[in-house]
Amino acid sequence: MGKVDDEPRGRARHRTVDRIAAILELVARSRSGLTLSELAECLGAPVSSTQGLVNGLVATGYVEERGRRYFLGSAPYLLNRLAGRAPVPAVTHADLERIHERSGLTTVLSIVVGPALFYVDYCSSDPKFAYLAENHVRRSLIRTSGGWILLADMEKRDLWAYLRGLPDADQELIEPFLAALPEIRESGVCAAPHASVDGDGVSIAVRESGKAVAAVGIIGSHPVISRRRGELTSILREQASTWPR
Numbered sequence: 001m002g003k004v005d006d007e008p009r010g011r012a013r014h015r016t017v018d019r020i021a022a023i024l025e026l027v028a029r030s031r032s033g034l035t036l037s038e039l040a041e042c043l044g045a046p047v048s049s050t051q052g053l054v055n056g057l058v059a060t061g062y063v064e065e066r067g068r069r070y071f072l073g074s075a076p077y078l079l080n081r082l083a084g085r086a087p088v089p090a091v092t093h094a095d096l097e098r099i100h101e102r103s104g105l106t107t108v109l110s111i112v113v114g115p116a117l118f119y120v121d122y123c124s125s126d127p128k129f130a131y132l133a134e135n136h137v138r139r140s141l142i143r144t145s146g147g148w149i150l151l152a153d154m155e156k157r158d159l160w161a162y163l164r165g166l167p168d169a170d171q172e173l174i175e176p177f178l179a180a181l182p183e184i185r186e187s188g189v190c191a192a193p194h195a196s197v198d199g200d201g202v203s204i205a206v207r208e209s210g211k212a213v214a215a216v217g218i219i220g221s222h223p224v225i226s227r228r229r230g231e232l233t234s235i236l237r238e239q240a241s242t243w244p245r
Helices: 015-028 035-041 047-059 075-082 093-103 127-134 147-151 154-164 169-188 221-238
Strands: 063-068 067-071 105-114 116-123 189-190 202-208 211-220
Touching: 015 035, 015 047, 015 063, 015 067, 035 047, 047 063, 075 105, 075 116, 093 105, 093 116, 093 211, 093 221, 105 127, 105 147, 116 127, 116 147, 147 169, 147 189, 147 202, 147 211, 169 189, 189 221, 202 221, 211 221
Parallel strands: none
Antiparallel strands: 063 067, 105 116, 105 211, 189 202, 202 211
């Protein structure tokens, strides 16, 4: 038997990692969110250092800020998807199949992580969407109907920061998005925003405790989506009525 010093030692803890892990658990357990002061008090840490950690977690999508309260963000959903677990429990693959069967068009489940949109599930015979979803390819929020849904539910300062940071090629979409913003917030639907040259879509918000955590969208060509936007909106609303909230 070897000396004690030769025995494997326990892993050293890291204060910053401990605090980040604690923040994630605290916001995950809270249904009403926590303020910065509440987080700092729970951590036993200064507000200033807690603010730096929280800002970093918000910027990377692990935490969301709403009304100066902090909630679990969407990044954990993506990690669960990468690990083969359901990213949005309210919406099953069977839901997407039903929408696809009724519409005959590509159906996708989207989430936002940081400044990007990801398709985390889909139902389509189009290999393009299979590639995008199965390889977790980043998509532009401002260029997709699902992205408009998720942007509409962002905190104002995060939304303004995103819009200010758009490249020149996307600046033309800011005005139409802002014009559509009140209706999207009211209805939870974005129909045919004409945000992409490649196609168009109709999307509906997936909500948990009143917050849009994902979007389900039907995607097709510009003429098809424009002609069927009312019908596709009804299909999405009917399916959404079966999801827990």
